[in-house]
Amino acid sequence: MLNEVISLVMRAGALIAAEAARPGGPRGAGDKADIDVEVEILLREGLLRLQLGDFWGEETGSALTGASHCWVVDPNDGTTDFLAGRPGSAISVGLLKDALPVLGVVYAPVTTRGPDCIAWELSMTGLLRNGRHICPNLDARQLDANSVVFVSTAADQQPELNTELCAPARFSPMPSIAYRLARVAAGDGIAGVSLYPVSPHDVLAGHALLKAAGGDLLDQDGHPIRYDDLNKPLCRSCFGGNLAASQHLAARPWHQRLSIP
Template sequence: MHSFLKELIVKAGDLCLAEQGQLTLQSLEFKTRKDLVTATDRQVEAFLIQEIQSRFPDHGIWGEETGQMLTDSDYCWIIDPIDGTTSFFHGQPYYAISIALKKKQEIILGAVYAPALGQLFHARKNQGAWLNDHPIQVSATTTLTDAVMATGFACLRAGKKNNNLVHFNRIVPQLRDIRRCGSAAIDLCYVAAGKVDGFWEMNLNVYDVAAGILMVTEAQGEVTDFTGGPDFPEKGIVAANPVLADILRSQLTS
């Protein structure tokens, strides 16, 4: 299934590359005033579902655009066809396809492909994580002063009054720098690869983070909610090496 997943997600990335730049304002739909979806999101998800059902007809699927099907199966593929749709529509490279495979309650496979960047991240439970087939590991940074972190603002897109701005204003002045890709899947993979030292965000969905969570944990990192518990992403999400994750959580709950 690992090889199937890698081949499948690259094909989905090729669809994105072919369609990016071809979209118009008239082709957009809006889930909310700020949360947009393109025809390519739907096209890619339909392609992925068709390929998975053809190979594994008894597996469940949870897609961002189509919802859940075959929910009584032990296996469930969790799909975000384009994480970072705004970047995709605006011709920017920071978007990715994210696919995870869950067996019962455990994520056992994950892949995130950023086609415009040529970066394929993949992970297998208890076997490690890779970027373009090279093993990856979280950074060893243990202080905020030395850290470059990533975050996002799904909370603002959702119109939440309790949002990330308070945390952002407290944490960012203590960091070396901050990055904002607009794709939680990429942010988590960059934590896994040591390209950024930590990540936090609010108001994400399971399909945004499922594959990235496995990437971080298989790269010797830690993923929790804001309080250190397992209720992520519902109660926020924190990802970093264990030492830095503890420091970041203290900032988020102070």
């Protein structure tokens, strides 16, 4: 089913790329873009044709009946940055089976490195990145001067503190937590961080990719994130990637040191 999901997500990504290039900029304001609803409707219809089950979406709401399968979708993670003209927002599509991630696709259609699609499904070894099979191993990596921690674009406003909190690694800001986790899973970094509360649609697909690459996603207390109840907030902050590095980062005083709205 993965190839069909990727094809659907790529179609949705073309809509986001076209909206980003729209004369006058994308429609919307704040953290709400018109294109987000349009993309989620497309994804909801297409995904439920591929696999019947429940659906949890950021824009069109949830339909939770207790079915064994549940699609979890963010049509454009990083909307505020998207509306501000910053590249790097991403479509996030994850599938749960009995509360466990069994498929994840994260697609950033507009980035400084070009369109980037990272995907995995259960029983697959490694990941697919832009159609190419890769086999990253997060477990073999460590937090050192050669590693990168992906953080939100707000880090640019407090670079000295983020440098300190990510040390000995360097920090790299980007809009979408879904894409931060996906890039870590693909081997571009050691960990991805969100200091803001996240919901299942923000992180499920990225979490699936991390698990496939030998990593995990932790909450602010260093506990693994699970999806037993999609109606409950997941966490106040999350840290995903190499397990030891994520535990180490989660123990640092982010909220005490940084000014976070």
